[in-house]
Amino acid sequence: MRSTFVISALVAVVAALPAPAPQEIDLSLFANIPTPTVIQATGTPDKIVTYDTKAILASATAASSISVAVSNAASSAASIVKRSACGPEPTGYGPVTTSPKDDAASFLANPVYGNTANAAAVPAGYVQTFKNLNASSSAYGYLGFTNLKSYDPSTCAAKCNAIKGCMGINVYFERDPKYTPDKTLCPNPASLTQIKCVYWGGPVTAANTNNPGRTWVQFSVVVAGSNGYVNQNIAAPSGYSDANYLGNVAINAPYDALGYNTYMGAKVFAAGPFNASLCAEACNAQNVYNLANPPTDGSPVQTCQFFNTYILSLNGKTALGQYCAMYSSTWANKYATNAGQYQGNDHYTVGFSYSFSNLTNAGTTPNPAAAIAQAKGEISASSLQSYCSTFLGYNDLNAYTTATSTTIPVSTVTSTSTLKVKASSSTSSSSSSSKTSSLSKRALPSSSSLATPTALTKYPGSIIFSACSALVTKVPKTATVTVSTATVTGATSKSTIIKTVTTTTR
Known part of the structure; x- marks a missing residue:
């Protein structure tokens, strides 16, 4: 490791x-995932829970066009073994409380449990998350438990290390019945004390250590001297770096240096x-x-x-999943x-x-290409093509239009006027013989003269320039378009006037 x-x-x-x-x-x-609940069975022998590892890994490799998916793998629940009424329960090795009475209140007031928990050493490779609580954990990924012969977190940790996926342990004293309670024959038998070592596939914390016990017929099962430990040394997956521990916070990544969103779901x-x-x-x-x-x-x-x-x-309190x-x-x-x-x-x-x-x-x-592609999509989605025209300097170019009117057949009259025509990002109508070329781009306007739309502020100018250049349509250099025709009847003849417009960029 x-x-x-x-x-x-x-x-x-x-x-x-x-x-x-x-x-x-x-x-x-998490919408379709039930809130996990694990109830620790009382009076059962040692038990280790196993999971269908192949099924879980198969769900991990089920990729899709949407890089977000839900995998609901194996579930676990404590099984309760049915035993005969008033039959003996598993042997307990912890100190039994009988003074002043053999009841839950006396057990919880007995200082021996708290003193033992407070004096326990932290296992190697683990960190302690809580100490001496009167409850057991309900953490993530229940993996079973062992009844110990002594209150020894290091022994519990060693057993956890041998269980695949075990990351947290909870060690505590538990007041259990000496015989299986029966509502008629023995509703409230004498007690014994188990020393529990419970294994979890995730962290045990003070917040999720919230199970104080239960009532079994008339017998009160309670917990004392509960300590929690988490293993911080987790194995690195093949092909990946060693584990980098972040604690109780997750990555909140900004856009990268070129404005690209690296989050994939x-x-x-x-x-x-x-x-x-x-x-x-x-x-x-x-x-x-x-x-x-x-x-x-x-x-x-x-x-x-x-x-x-x-x-x-x-x-x-409740761990929902990984x-x-x-x-x-x-x-x-x-x-x-x-x-x-x-x-x-x-x-x-x-x-x-x-x-x-x-x-x-x-x-x-x-990756510049990735940032440009992302910027193009945002420009199109936000209808920012007009901003691109201004950013590239297209709106400052002047096109000179010559209007020619010809009267046929009596005489020819030619008139010329100069008009400013805005070069746009839309395709201009032109005859099939027209030649097209891109407008020459002027120097980029300074940030003080052109406000960048909010959607594009994350990109450097070079990315905006490339994205805009790819989106703004080339404008024809010369185009001849028939605008209208009209028939005029004069004093001596009928004439047809054809009005054409020739556009020439400078």
Whole structure:
């Protein structure tokens, strides 16, 4: 397992360019995903939960024309083993509380549990997220539990490390019944104390440690001395950099130095342990699809070279799933500023956030062709062609029009007038024999003389110039157009007047 490192000197962003709106978390991805609920079964022997890894990876590689998809993989729930009434429960190795009574209140007041939890050492490679709570965790990606013989977080961590996808552990004392409660024969039996080591596929936090216990017939199951730990050393997916830990914030990337939006959308995994390889596979699959289906407008293919993955939680308590945000360029830690967002009264928060870069191509060099293609699309969508004409200097060119009137057959009268005609981006009507060439472009106007539309302020002048040049239609240099004809009856004869217009640019 490789160590965490911090990405540096990744991509330059022009300070003068305005930042875009944040990459909002796409909450619609969770619309059809049920809120996960895991109830820790009481009085059961050790249990390890497994997931269909192949099915989860298959969902990760299901790319589409829209680089946003939902994957609802295997789900987990604690199973309750049916036992005979008043039968013996699994042996407990923790200290039992019987004074002043054998009840929940005495158990919670016993200082031995809190003292033990407070004195416990943090396992190597883990960070402690909370200490000595009276509740157990309901985190993300339930992976089972082990009943320990002593309160030893390091033993629990070692077992977690041996379980694929285990990233968080919760160690605590639990008051359980010595015999299986029965409402008639033994509704409230004597107690024993289990020392639980519970495995999770995501972070355990104080916020999601909210399960104080339950009532089993008349017996009160309660928790004391609950500690939480998270493993920060996660394995790097094949072909990607070591894990870069971002904490409780997600990447909120600006446009790149040329104004290009490198954000490619997101994908969600709703169950199973946290696994960065799922995002890497999603990135790779999207690249295969995009390369096989290039844009029809000739713009460059956008490929995923960087991703940010994290656990999204609801109201700080319920982990909804693993979120993968994909980008065509790598972004440094300073752009990790998105701590979550609100939807009505619900607060969606980020946790356990990591970023990874493609080792072969981190996408750190801005692509002018991609920026030009994006700018062309925004110019067309916002009807900014007239701005382009002014930006390129076309509106300052004068076209001289000669109007000739000819009277036939009595006499010929020729009159000439000079008119200014605005050269536009639309195609001019011309005869089939006319020759066309582009208008000569003058020096670009200064920023003080021409306001840049808001949609284009993120682009440097060179990108705007190229995009506008590709969109503004060439104007004919010389064109002869018949405008109208009329018949005039004079004193001695009938004459036909043909009016033509010849346009010559200077």
